Amino acid sequence: MNFTVNKEFILDKAKELLEFHSPTGFCFEIMELIEGYAKDFGYSFERTNKGNGIITIEGKSDERVIGLAAHVDTLGAMVRSITSDGTLKFTLLGGPIPATMDSEYCIIRTRDGRKYTGTFLSTSPAVHVYSDAREKKRDPDNMEVRIDEVVKNKEDVEALGIRPGDFIFLDPKTTITESGFIKSRFIDDKGSVAALMGLLELFNREKIVPKYKTKIIISTYEEVGHGSAYIPKDITELIAVDMGCIGEDLSCTEYDVSICAKDSGGPYDYNIVTELVNLSESNKLDYAVDIYPFYGSDAGAALRGGNDIRTALIGPGVHASHGMERTHYKGIENTVKLLTLYLAN
Numbered sequence: 219m220n221f222t223v224n225k226e227f228i229l230d231k232a233k234e235l236l237e238f239h240s241p242t243g244f245c246f247e248i249m250e251l252i253e254g255y256a257k258d259f260g261y262s263f264e265r266t267n268k269g270n271g272i273i274t275i276e277g278k279s280d281e282r283v284i285g286l287a288a289h290v291d292t293l294g295a296m297v298r299s300i301t302s303d304g305t306l307k308f309t310l311l312g313g314p315i316p317a318t319m320d321s322e323y324c325i326i327r328t329r330d331g332r333k334y335t336g337t338f339l340s341t342s343p344a345v346h347v348y349s350d351a352r353e354k355k356r357d358p359d360n361m362e363v364r365i366d367e368v369v370k371n372k373e374d375v376e377a378l379g380i381r382p383g384d385f386i387f388l389d390p391k392t393t394i395t396e397s398g399f400i401k402s403r404f405i406d407d408k409g410s411v412a413a414l415m416g417l418l419e420l421f422n423r424e425k426i427v428p429k430y431k432t433k434i435i436i437s438t439y440e441e442v443g444h445g446s447a448y449i450p451k452d453i454t455e456l457i458a459v460d461m462g463c464i465g466e467d468l469s470c471t472e473y474d475v476s477i478c479a480k481d482s483g484g485p486y487d488y489n490i491v492t493e494l495v496n497l498s499e500s501n502k503l504d505y506a507v508d509i510y511p512f513y514g515s516d517a518g519a520a521l522r523g524g525n526d527i528r529t530a531l532i533g534p535g536v537h538a539s540h541g542m543e544r545t546h547y548k549g550i551e552n553t554v555k556l557l558t559l560y561l562a563n
């Protein structure tokens with residue numbers, strides 16, 4: 219197959235998605251953006267009760283229906299309580315590395331839509347004052363959010379309309395370098411969502427019709443384990459498109475599409491994994507096959523949801539996951555290429 223992936227389009231969408239706040243449980247606004255992308259390319263879009271988006275690409279045959287699932291929900295935080303000093307205690311959404319949140323800027327969004335800026339800090343934030351400023355463990359018990367408003371006590375904070383249960387958005391600090399790196403929080407899994415938007419752009423531009431009907435699920439609540447627990451009943455196989463891991467014992471890099479053979483939920487479907495490896499090999503894609511020790515995917519959620527499907531997991535390699543992440547455009551491009559080859563083959 220001869221096709222070109224649209225780098226400019228993908229990087230543009232990646233930036234837009236990464237900068238759009240969508241912590242798990244707060245994805246209804248970003249889903250409108252995704253609905254817009256799908257409709258721009260003439261694909262139908264539906265929303266499940268839970269708020270997942272489903273984009274359908276008609277295929278040459280309905281004999282099988284292939285699902286692709288990427289999650290648009292991210293890690294984040296929520297107001298747990300307001301202290302008597304006028305700072306906020308918080309609870310984590312999903313599993314960010316708390317140490318990486320120290321000194322990060324954030325936005326507190328009240329339930330009536332007001333927004334205030336703030337900063338995550340240790341409760342011993344100044345070296346001139348606290349002997350344990352350097353060593354204090356960074357976790358929610360020892361951290362708080364300093365609000366950029368004149369607040370001296372709990373009542374002042376309440377007067378701003380801030381309450382327990384309000385979302386706190388972390389600044390993703392999205393930066394795309396001339397050298398093609400995307401560095402940002404939440405490339406897991408918006409790097410893959412951008413890849414799937416790139417796939418729509420490619421299929422629309424090149425008039426590619428997949429062999430089988432294809433449903434792209436943009437899931438919410440993946441970071442808390444049940445993103446794609448429900449999938450449309452006609453799906454016969456589901457490929458989770460989610461970040462590849464990089465580090466000790468792993469061969470994946472930021473330039474590769476990762477093919478996961480096994481994660482915490484056990485092995486993926488032998489035949490799909492083999493086909494993905496063979497396609498990567500014969501088309502000279504940069505790819506890696508790895509085993510992820512601490513990882514669960516939307517494919518696993520769908521299996522545990524009782525769906526009788528074959529599953530796989532692929533995605534761009536992402537460095538420093540759940541911290542300050544980074545990938546390279548090449549990793550996304552290889553992901554789009556492998557998906558295209560798999561669907562159109």
Ligand SMILES: [Zn+2]
Pocket residue numbers: 289406407440460461
């Ligand atoms: Zn993920």
